[in-house]
Amino acid sequence: MPDTRISKLVQMWISGWVVSRGSSDPIDEPWGWTIDVGQPRHVARHVLPEPSEADVRKIVAETSAPGTWLKLFAEDQTVLPWVGPGWRLDGPGFLMTCNLAPESPEVPAGYTLTRWTRGGVSRVLVRTLDGHFAARGQIAHAGSRAGAHAVVDQVATADEHRRKGLGGLVMRTLQNTAYEAGARTGVLVGTPDGRALYSALGWTAHAPMASLWYEPSDAAQ
The missing domain is CATH 3.40.630.30 (Gcn5-related N-acetyltransferase (GNAT))
Known part of the structure; x- marks a missing residue:
């Protein structure tokens, strides 16, 4: 069954992230949200709280713009086989919360x-x-x-x-x-280095996040 708790936490995270970065409001998608960021190397991002292979492959097939990111709340090794050439893996992340x-x-x-x-x-x-x-x-x-x-x-x-x-x-x-x-609630996505600090401060990890961006070889020249 879908983990509605994780979806809710991811929605809370992006609702603050767009304020922090001054990006567009999240656009509802059947699989999650799309956010226009508007930076040369970060044009837009697709956020999938419960990524499926079919949804990820469809997004990848329709992506041609370098600087498009995927934020997939799953382990790196699970989602990496779903993307093809030109997709580069960033460091893993962890969705965390705490009671303020x-x-x-x-x-x-x-x-x-x-x-x-x-x-x-x-x-x-x-x-x-x-x-x-x-x-x-x-x-x-x-x-x-x-x-x-x-x-x-x-x-x-x-x-x-x-x-x-x-x-x-x-x-x-x-x-x-x-x-x-x-x-009264804090939300973040932390790096492996940050996770130790946040855990020591009372934050709880709820889900991993794989982060990938599209940079085909011709765009990297």
Whole structure:
């Protein structure tokens, strides 16, 4: 039977992702959603919460535009045989959620933290005392006040500042900002590296996500 819970979580994720990235509203499809992103290397994406071989093969057959992405909530090895030449596999992802709660993170010595909100997106920037980039992240507010949720996006830490607690600082600050704005559920798709951090902060993984983009050999020249 279809896993309606995963479909609902994926829908929550994309409803915040489009706010975070300023992309088009999701377009309903029989198999999920299409989103126009409008970047040269990320023209559009097709999101399938429960991908079937038939649906993926049909999308692939109808795709000719480089920079088209597939976000398939399944294991890489399951979906890779369904696509043909020109489709390139990105790193795996994990759909995760958490119950938001008030947070009061402390900024480690030697760093400063700046945060701001604009257009439904709250951003956090961590820098060294002399202004060098150290870490960042953002969270998009989505959903009605009664069922508000927030979607974490683009969390990154500079290599030379890893293992200093900055990822946790960014996440806790984002989570607290979303909680103060009325959200009670956090949603994200994390990388394998990020999954360890998010799990330590109380996030739960629900499904894997395979990520592929179309770049035929002639477009890569």
